[in-house]
Each structure stands twice: as structure tokens, then as C-alpha cells.
Amino acid sequence: MRAAALYLALAHHPVLNKRLEVITSSVTNLDIHDIARAARTFEVDGFLLLHPLPAQRELVMRILSYWQRGGGAAYNPDRSEAFERLHLLASLEEARAWVREASGADPLVVVTDARPYPNSIGYAEMRRRLQEPGSSYLLVFGTGWGLAPEVMAAADLVLEPIAAVGTYNHLSVRSAVAIILDRLLSDPASR
Numbered sequence: 001m002r003a004a005a006l007y008l009a010l011a012h013h014p015v016l017n018k019r020l021e022v023i024t025s026s027v028t029n030l031d032i033h034d035i036a037r038a039a040r041t042f043e044v045d046g047f048l049l050l051h052p053l054p055a056q057r058e059l060v061m062r063i064l065s066y067w068q069r070g071g072g073a074a075y076n077p078d079r080s081e082a083f084e085r086l087h088l089l090a091s092l093e094e095a096r097a098w099v100r101e102a103s104g105a106d107p108l109v110v111v112t113d114a115r116p117y118p119n120s121i122g123y124a125e126m127r128r129r130l131q132e133p134g135s136s137y138l139l140v141f142g143t144g145w146g147l148a149p150e151v152m153a154a155a156d157l158v159l160e161p162i163a164a165v166g167t168y169n170h171l172s173v174r175s176a177v178a179i180i181l182d183r184l185l186s187d188p189a190s191r
């Protein structure tokens with residue numbers, strides 16, 4: 001049973017494009033729904049959707065409003081519940097301060113990527129850390145072609161990639177979130 005605080009962040013800046021330039025990506029509607037559902041299913045304390053542009057945050061607010069108070073709430077209450085723990089913030093710095101306030105402890109930032117990094121930690125070690133009462137973690141996922149190098153370098157921990165079976169390793173962020181949350185939080189007996 002998890003004892004530490006665990007929040008999930010989806011970052012849209014600074015991330016990479018396919019030319020490995022640092023950009024700001026646009027919000028993908030599927031990310032909002034699928035990651036909120038995975039976060040709720042695995043009882044993550046909060047899903048922080050990060051975007052620096054107010055117009056993009058307003059777009060997400062309109063989507064949330066439809067599913068939480070509009071026609072979507074009546075049509076699909078389960079989806080409405082999935083959005084209860086979703087919060088919109090502008091940056092990773094803002095997310096860190098928000099989690100410090102919400103969890104009462106300064107969170108360790110754990111970043112993810114499909115590429116291997118030196119000194120990364122494995123899933124068993126991360127599961128063990130999540131059993132520590134009083135600890136707080138912010139698990140960060142990127143969009144585009146992944147989190148920018150400065151985010152990876154500044155993080156407290158880098159989580160090992162989900163290894164591919166062969167040479168092709170291009171999971172969607174939605175798939176990566178679900179796999180990683182299952183590895184970190186589900187009961188081993190249930191797997």
C-alpha cells in the first residue's frame with residue numbers, strides 16, 4: 001500500500017520536437033482523458049496538466065467543464081469522476097510548489113523517458129520509496145519527443161525506461177503512464 005504522496009505531471013514545455021528542438025507542444029484531448037482515467041484508477045493523489053499558455057489551459061477548462069458539469073457528466077459519470085483530481089498549472093516550478101503545499105513535503109521530481117539515462121532508478125526501488133510515509137513525489141511525463149534535456153538534468157531522479165522487446169520503442173505517453181503506474185502501484189499478486 002502506498003504511503004508516500006504521489007502526483008503525476010504531463011508537461012507541454014519544455015519538450016522536444018522531432019528535430020530535437022525545444023518547443024511548447026499543444027494539448028492532446030486523448031491525453032487529458034486517458035491519463036486522468038489511469039491516474040484515478042491507480043489512486044494517484046493528483047494529475048497536474050502543465051501548459052504555459054493561458055489559451056491552452058482555457059481549452060482544457062472547457063473540456064473539463066463539459067465532462068464535469070455539462071452533458072458529459074450526465075452521459076458518463078465515470079469520466080466526470082476521473083477528472084476530479086486533474087489540476088491545470090503553468091509550469092513544473094508551479095507544480096512543485098503546488099505539490100509541496102498539497103502534500104506538506106517538498107516533492108522529489110522523477111522524470112521519465114524512452115531513452116536510458118545513467119544513474120536512473122528501477123521500478124523496484126521506486127516502489128520501495130513509495131512505501132515511505134512522509135515522502136512526496138512528482139512523476140513527470142513529457143509530450144512531443146520527450147522532456148527537454150534541462151528538465152531531465154534538473155530532476156532528482158530518472159526512472160528507468162519501459163524497455164522494448166526489440167529496437168522499436170515509441171509508446172504514446174498515455175500508454176507509458178498506464179504501464180508505469182501499474183508497475184509502481186498495483187498489487188504484485190494481481191499481475
Ligand code: SAM
Nearest residue numbers: 112113114141142145146147161162171173176
Ligand atoms: N520518443 C519519446 C521519448 O523518448 O520519450 C516518446 C514520446 S512520448 C509521446 C512522450 C513521453 O512518454 C515521454 O516524455 C515519457 O514521459 C513517456 N514515454 C514514452 N516512452 C517511454 C518509455 N519507453 N519509458 C518511459 N517513458 C516513456
